[in-house]
Amino acid sequence: MAVYLFYFLIFPGLLFMAVAGALLSWYDRKITARVQFRKGPPLLQPFYDFFKLLLVKETILPKHGSRSVFLIAPLLGVFGATMAGLFILLPLFGIETGFRGDVIVIFYLLTLPSFSYIIGSLASGNPLAAVGASREMKLIISYELTFLLVVAAVIMKSGQQFDMNSIIETQQTGRPFIGSISGVLLFVAGVFCIQAKLALVPFDMPEAETELASGIYIEYSGPPYAMIKLAKQIMFFILPAFLVAILLNGMNPGINIVWFILKILGVVLLLTLIRNTNPRLKIKQASGFFLIWMNLLVVVAIVLIAFGL
Amino acid sequence: MGFKDYCFRKSLWVFHFGGASCNNCDIEILDCLTPRHDLERFGILLVGSIRHADVLLVNGSINRRDKDRLLELYRQAPKPILVVAIGACGCTGGIFAEGNTFAGPVDKIIPVDAYIPGCPPKPEAIISGIVKLAGKK
Numbered sequence: 001m002a003v004y005l006f007y008f009l010i011f012p013g014l015l016f017m018a019v020a021g022a023l024l025s026w027y028d029r030k031i032t033a034r035v036q037f038r039k040g041p042p043l044l045q046p047f048y049d050f051f052k053l054l055l056v057k058e059t060i061l062p063k064h065g066s067r068s069v070f071l072i073a074p075l076l077g078v079f080g081a082t083m084a085g086l087f088i089l090l091p092l093f094g095i096e097t098g099f100r101g102d103v104i105v106i107f108y109l110l111t112l113p114s115f116s117y118i119i120g121s122l123a124s125g126n127p128l129a130a131v132g133a134s135r136e137m138k139l140i141i142s143y144e145l146t147f148l149l150v151v152a153a154v155i156m157k158s159g160q161q162f163d164m165n166s167i168i169e170t171q172q173t174g175r176p177f178i179g180s181i182s183g184v185l186l187f188v189a190g191v192f193c194i195q196a197k198l199a200l201v202p203f204d205m206p207e208a209e210t211e212l213a214s215g216i217y218i219e220y221s222g223p224p225y226a227m228i229k230l231a232k233q234i235m236f237f238i239l240p241a242f243l244v245a246i247l248l249n250g251m252n253p254g255i256n257i258v259w260f261i262l263k264i265l266g267v268v269l270l271l272t273l274i275r276n277t278n279p280r281l282k283i284k285q286a287s288g289f290f291l292i293w294m295n296l297l298v299v300v301a302i303v304l305i306a307f308g309l
Numbered sequence: 310m311g312f313k314d315y316c317f318r319k320s321l322w323v324f325h326f327g328g329a330s331c332n333n334c335d336i337e338i339l340d341c342l343t344p345r346h347d348l349e350r351f352g353i354l355l356v357g358s359i360r361h362a363d364v365l366l367v368n369g370s371i372n373r374r375d376k377d378r379l380l381e382l383y384r385q386a387p388k389p390i391l392v393v394a395i396g397a398c399g400c401t402g403g404i405f406a407e408g409n410t411f412a413g414p415v416d417k418i419i420p421v422d423a424y425i426p427g428c429p430p431k432p433e434a435i436i437s438g439i440v441k442l443a444g445k446k
Contacts, residue, residue: 029349038347045352048319052363056317058387060360094417213357221360 007096012089014234016084022046024268028236031272046233053226060221065125072119072273074220074227080112080166081231085238091164092245094253100160106242108198113231114140117216118208119243125218132215136199136206138283142290143196143203149298150190154246157182157305166248176249176268181309185301187247189294194239196286198232201275205283240267317363317389317441320352324362326382330369330404333429334396338366349435351443362395364391364442367415370398370405376410376412383419391442392421395435397428 007013025046034041060069080156087106098172121129155162157177158170178184196203207215220228242248244263251260281289329333341348342355343349356362359382363446371379384388394415415421425438 008337033347033349037344039350041349041352042319045320048316051313051316052320055313057363058389060385060387108329119379208358214361217361218358219360227363 002202007090008082008086010225012093013097017082017085017089017234017237018230021230021237022050024236024264025233027265027268028272028275031269032276034145035276046229050226050229050233053221053229054223057225059223060219062124062219066123066237069123070120070219071224072251073116073123074231076119077116077225077231078234079112080109080116081238082111084112085143085149085234085241088238088242088245089162090249091168092129092241094251097165098163102164103151103155103162103167103246106164107148108113110235110239111140111144112240113235114197116231117228119226120220121216121218126219127159128212129216129218131219132206132208133214135208135283136216139199139203139206139286141194142287143193143294146189146290146298147193147292149302150186150193151246153182153186153298153302153305154247156302157186164245168245171249172252177247178249181245182305185304187243189298189301189302190243190247191274192290192294194243194267195271195274196273196290197239198235200271202278202281203286204300205286208280213268236268236285237264240264240266240271243267321363321391321439321443322354322356322361323364324356324359324364324377324382324386325415326365328367328371328375328379328398328443329410330398332395334399335437337432338368338395341435346432346436347359348439351387351440352427352438353439359386362386362390364393364439365442366393366395368395368399370402370408371408371412371415371418372408373405373412374412376418379418390417392425393425394421396430397426400424400426403428425445 009015025042026043029045030040062070084106085231087098087109091098114136118133119208121133146221154167154177158167159168161170171177178187207217212218217225217228241264244267248263251257325338340346365382365386367379383392392415394400398405399415402411405411412418423438423442425435427434
């Protein structure tokens with residue numbers, strides 16, 4: 001029991017993921033700054049932001065709307081992100097093997113943060129938050145099918161194995177899934193799904209700073225907003241880690257950890273560059289993009305997998 | 310300076326309130342966020358919601374209609390919040406000080422932590438003011 005609590009709270013769990021996610025979010029902001037020929041924030045900036053929100057700022061509760069749901073929702077988001085991260089990182093680091101079917105569990109847990117933002121923003125009773133929440137719902141409906149198809153294709157490619165450990169082992173004994181045409185197609189679809197899941201710029205219409213004034217988070221201040229930031233930072237680490245695990249060979253022990261870190265940084269770099277070179281889409285365009293083009297791409301990949309390519 | 314205070318000073322998020330401004334100060338404030346001046350190296354971000362703000366930048370002359378909005382914004386802001394009055398109109402009223410619709414400079418309405426005078430102040434002056442604000446105490 002104690003060892004599971006340790007897993008949840010310290011090593012692959014909350015603390016480790018929060019620190020890794022904070023460093024990655026600094027990396028993202030620094031790359032953004034360099035792309036725009038700026039200097040960028042200092043290394044510890046995400047920590048300053050987090051502790052400022054957590055320790056210094058006051059929490060303001062909305063007058064209209066449900067206060068308890070408003071406060072519980074960010075904790076639910078952190079919980080979902082941490083649990084999903086735990087199921088991803090335990091097999092990835094080779095600590096525990098996981099169980100049969102945990103890819104499906106991870107898939108459902110990864111949607112929990114988005115749902116918690118929707119619940120929290122609708123509980124705040126703010127009209128702009130409601131618009132943001134409805135956009136987030138439409139976005140989830142759009143990308144979730146694509147993401148499920150990507151996971152299904154990976155399961156199919158690994159020979160009908162439903163657990164992370166076997167998927168990673170199949171790649172490590174054979175070759176990584178990205179080393180084939182179908183793998184490259186799946187990687188492209190997966191990167192766009194992650195972009196939408198993290199609500200980064202081409203798909204950031206739920207928060208839309210310029211028109212909705214940060215939309216779904218508009219009413220949050222102080223510690224609850226710190227929890228939302230924490231959930232977002234954890235997601236920023238575990239989603240690239242998930243993609244690395246299912247398509248890019250996972251992590252070998254020993255010196256190969258450096259190679260694993262480079263793979264994560266590469267995926268995040270890709271996300272950041274997409275984010276910095278694209279304008280925000282309308283929700284209709286985003287739906288069309290996922291429901292037609294990305295689904296088509298993954299279906300093509302599945303057909304190719306059936307032919308063994 | 311304690312840990313909490315240090316984190317607060319290192320991560321000031323700015324919300325911009327423009328009163329009845331002639332728009333010059335607004336442009337100079339936006340200039341601070343451009344690549345040349347880059348306020349993000351001090352941890353300063355422009356946020357869209359007053360709920361996330363640590364600094365309330367006020368510029369322009371505050372007329373009678375703006376006064377209620379400014380008071381409402383100040384009440385809605387999570388404390389602690391710093392208020393910065395930018396430009397001649399924000400600090401003193403400038404050429405509008407005698408005007409019929411003028412409702413007093415910013416510090417008559419809400420407590421102000423820093424004044425950045427100028428018509429409009431240069432981006433360098435704004436950065437200098439904000440850095441001094443961050444190093445206060």
